[in-house]
Amino acid sequence: MSRDDLINQLRAIVGEKYLLLEKEDVIVYEQDGSILQAMPEIVVLPGNAGEVAEVVKAAKRAGAPIVPRGSGTGLAGGAVPAEGGIVLSLARLNRILEIDLKNRLAVVEPGVINLDVSKAIAQDGFFYAPDPSSQAACSIGGNVANNSGGPHTLAYGVTTNHVLGVEVVLDDGRVVWLGGRVADSPGYDLCGVFVGSEGTMGIVTKAAVRLMRTRESVRTLLAVFDRTEAATKTVVDVTAAGIIPAALEMMDRLTISAVAQAVPGVYPRDAEAVLLVEVEGLTETTERAIRLVQTICERSGAREVRIAANQAERQLLWKGRKEAFGAMGLLAPNYYVQDGVVPRSRLPEIMKQVAEIGERYRLRIANVFHAGDGNLHPNILFDMRAPGELDRVIEAGAAILKACVDAGGSITGEHGIGLEKKAYIGLLFNEYDLEAMARVRRVFDPEGRFNPAKLFPTPVSCGEVRRQPQTIPAGLWI
Amino acid sequence: MKLSGEALRARLEQELGAESVEFRPLFLEAYAVDGKSPGLLCLPAGPEEVASVLRLCAENQASVIPWGGGTSMSLGNIPRAAGVVVGLEKLAQLIEHDDANLTATAQAGMQVAAFQELLGQRRQFFPVDPPLAQLATLGGIVAANVNGPRRMQYGGVRDLTIGMKVALATGEQIKSGGKVVKNVAGYDLCKLFVGSLGTLGIITEVTLRMAPLPDSAASVVAAGPLDRCARFVEQLSDGPLLPAAVTILSAGGNAQTPAVATWVEGFEEAVARQLRDLAALADEAGLASEALRQEPHRRLWEEVEDFGANGEGVLFRIAVPIGAMGEILATIDRWSGEAATPARYVAHAGTGTVWLLAGNDPSSLGWFPRLIALAQGHKGHVVVAAAPPELKAGIDVWGPAPASLGLMREIKRRFDPQEILNPGRFLGGL
Structure with a gap:
């Protein structure tokens, strides 16, 4: 089928308005939240699952790749059309189809914004637990594809723990449900395998997600440290004491200095590290837990421990954390965020290694991360205009990932492999492990047209991928 | 060339040592599956040997039953077919209890109770309560996706399994996931193997999430008519309390x-x-309540966990949305009243799983189509979790096949092209 035939068919399916071909229209889709770019050839925005299926069928007839796209907030290049083909935006499938509080579930379309699910049920005392930091912008479909996490996944788990079933369009355009509305659907857990497959198995057109009841009590504490090591050790000690906080976040000196400019008066400017600890549950539980955390912080040498007395204070403490990503712009023209994971007991040593890597590559690194589950987010600061600096940044990023793997961790905790990390997946998995994954891929996508050149360590892609920083959308934080 | 049974045994003995291969029928009867005794029992001493056994069996098209x-x-x-049972009893080591990270890695043949005992030394536990924990192994409960009452608080086996090593039918050994709780590198193949009943490979090692042992634990038992029990559960679920388990127990036996x-x-x-709030809720619902601690608490839940696990009848597992539980149980009670022998159940109200135990006679199968229709009315499903082989013949115990059966078939074909692993035991004859 010729390119013109494909375009005509797509136009017939989605209508003129929702088929984008001109450079000025498609350029918006050349990038996600990462620094990777590739100019799309064709962008379609189907309006319902039936149209998605027809687009997939047309793509199959034409042998064209399909790159599904949610809100484009991904940080690993997962939505970048590296091999050309069709960028399929799910933005118009944005309805919450059903909220069933009695059964604690909602059925939503993939383009629904994560935060909108929680907003729709907040007044009834419920929430949707996975809260990726981009939750005001990112979509449920994107969360499913990336098995997204967030600060509060420490206690409640990541996306895969909250998705009961997904309706997906398969490579031949068939629409099937994987999983369902209750647990333990007979047969292989295809829903579980699909979640986190980064758009390489099919396209989500509906998701049944679990809803949780809001806890009666939330307590939040800020601990200020003069030594990074005292902060990381506190993280280890909190867990050792049998406390599982809902969130346990850490920021280092460089990050604090940026936040202090963006949101003055929340964190002391001269602190070496701060921890933000939140516990949720019954009043009796949170009261005791927050006091225990306070004691542990003080014993580890925190110079100040502040427990939020009310909702306003709590929000202020979180405001600093939420502004951290945006505040990076105050430190350097560009930054590159990494996403390594280590067992939390290895935090003290990995933080030292990250600092050493920064020195070795002559780069400043600002850390703001989910310390409770050992999920690092080192932000490597740089200036794109300085010749050779980006190459050093990429090398430093790779060195950090290698250090995480050596410490028994992983190369990505919540951002995914995408384009960005496919060269590093071999640090974790050997050829047999990857071949087992590829077998599953071939079941779902025998022709390799769903998001090609992602996740698996394929040779360099034939399309042109460029590395460019983009302006981070307001409100995006990691 | 395919070896004869005799020659395969010789090759396996060569590989594992003669003492690790049993062929005498008298010893093999204990390993019969649905009345079919295997021809051989192999007891590999490590993951390498598991892979070797699989490779040899695949080369010779001998069926394999992991145990x-x-x-x-x-x-x-x-x-x-039940050719070669591969017993995992020699893979019973705890590899690492990383208490600071609330994870532990163990070989698949380790028994759950033994595992819990070691974890308890550092004030942690694995928060799954399988039936017959003294016998059940970690690999077994992962492969069969066995969960218990506290799933409501801690999540299920699929949520708690973060890494594993598997010997594939094709002889390769692979790993999936890792040792950290947050990890999205590559496909989550752990999910594929959890609940796959040994039809895609033999799990040799698992890494699991732990929980801190609670300071204190207790129960409230609130007894009375089913509609009041259902109202109690509804009130409880609408309120702020965070129980670890909520289970409705049918009348019958001593109750x-x-x-x-x-x-x-x-x-x-x-x-x-x-405990105070639950007693008040019970009062409001018109139920007589009693708080249990220590030994009575422990015994109560052991009975709940072991319900139906001793092969004393036909056991159904019904999964329904939690909000439909009251209605489902009322219907079951009505049918049970009409039956020659009443059925009993334990129903985990927080997760929507009902275990229904009917008598050990052919009439019990009459429950199956009715339960399927009932569950399907709520978009749920039913599995016959245990039944004597003569009752299983001619039915698919997994219930009607889902629309994704074609994909599952294709998965099976790619992981076990010769269909040597547990042939026919899984859904749709996989």
Whole structure:
């Protein structure tokens, strides 16, 4: 089928308005939240699952790749059309189809914004637990594809723990449900395998997600440290004491200095590290837990421990954390965020290694991360205009990932492999492990047209991928 | 060239040592699956040997039945063949309890109770409560996706399994996931193997999430008519309390009426408050309640966990949305009243799983189509979790096949092209 035939068919399916071909229209889709770019050839925005299926069928007839796209907030290049083909935006499938509080579930379309699910049920005392930091912008479909996490996944788990079933369009355009509305659907857990497959198995057109009841009590504490090591050790000690906080976040000196400019008066400017600890549950539980955390912080040498007395204070403490990503712009023209994971007991040593890597590559690194589950987010600061600096940044990023793997961790905790990390997946998995994954891929996508050149360590892609920083959308934080 | 049974045995003996290969029929009867005795029992000493056995069996098209503690062997359809049972009893080592990270890695043949005992030394536990924990193995409960009452608080086996090593039917050994709780590198193949009943490979090692042992634990048992029990559960679920388990127990045995058992644990002051609030809820619902601690608490839940696990009848597992539980149980009670022998159940109200035990006679199968229709009316499903082989013949114990059966078939074909692993036991004859 010729390119013109494909375009005509797509136009017939989605209508003129929702088929984008001109450079000025498609350029918006050349990038996600990462620094990777590739100019799309064709962008379609189907309006319902039936149209998605027809687009997939047309793509199959034409042998064209399909790159599904949610809100484009991904940080690993997962939505970048590296091999050309069709960028399929799910933005118009944005309805919450059903909220069933009695059964604690909602059925939503993939383009629904994560935060909108929680907003729709907040007044009834419920929430949707996975809260990726981009939750005001990112979509449920994107969360499913990336098995997204967030600060509060420490206690409640990541996306895969909250998705009961997904309706997906398969490579031949068939629409099937994987999983369902209750647990333990007979047969292989295809829903579980699909979640986190980064758009390489099919396209989500509906998701049944679990809803949780809001806890009666939330307590939040800020601990200020003069030594990074005292902060990381506190993280280890909190867990050792049998406390599982809902969130346990850490920021280092460089990050604090940026936040202090963006949101003055929340964190002391001269602190070496701060921890933000939140516990949720019954009043009796949170009261005791927050006091225990306070004691542990003080014993580890925190110079100040502040427990939020009310909702306003709590929000202020979180405001600093939420502004951290945006505040990076105050430190350097560009930054590159990494996403390594280590067992939390290895935090003290990995933080030292990250600092050493920064020195070795002559780069400043600002850390703001989910310390409770050992999920690092080192932000490597740089200036794109300085010749050779980006190459050093990429090398430093790779060195950090290698250090995480050596410490028994992983190369990505919540951002995914995408384009960005496919060269590093071999640090974790050997050829047999990857071949087992590829077998599953071939079941779902025998022709390799769903998001090609992602996740698996394929040779360099034939399309042109460029590395460019983009302006981070307001409100995006990691 | 395919070896004869005799020659395969010789090759396996060569590989594992003669003492690790049993062929005498008298010893093999204990390893019969649905009445089919295997031709051989192999006891590999490590993951390498598991892979070797699989490779040899694949080369010779000999069927393989993986065997942990044997506590889930009634699950599944009658196997088409039972050639070689691969027992995991020699893979029983704890590899690492990383208490600072609330994870532990162990070999698949380790028994759950033994595992818990070691974890307890560092004040942690694995928060799954399988039946027959003294016998059940970690690999077995992962492969069979066995969960218990506290799934409501801690999540299920699929949520708690973060890494594993598997020997594939094609002889390769692979790993999936890792040792960290947050990890999205590559496909999550752990999910594929959890609940796959040994039809895609043999799990040799698992890494699991742990939980801190609670300071205190107790239960409230509130007894009375089913509609009041259901109202109690509804009120409880609409309120702020965070129980670890909520289970409705049918009348029958020593119980004159149904009852709701609620398990609470954590800091003592939180436990005390929940016991108070639960007693008040029971009062409001018109139920007679009693708080249990220590030994009575422990015994109650052991009975709940072991319900139906001793092969004393036909056991159904019904999964329904939690909001439909009251209605489902009322219907079951009505049918049970009409039956020659009444059925009994334990129903985990927080997760929507009902275990229904009917008598050990052919009429019990009459429940199956009715339960399927009932569950499907709520978009749920039913599995015959255990039944004597003569009753299983001619049915698919997994119920009607889902629309994704074609994909599952294709997965099976790619992981086990010769269909040597547990042939026919899984859904749709996989």
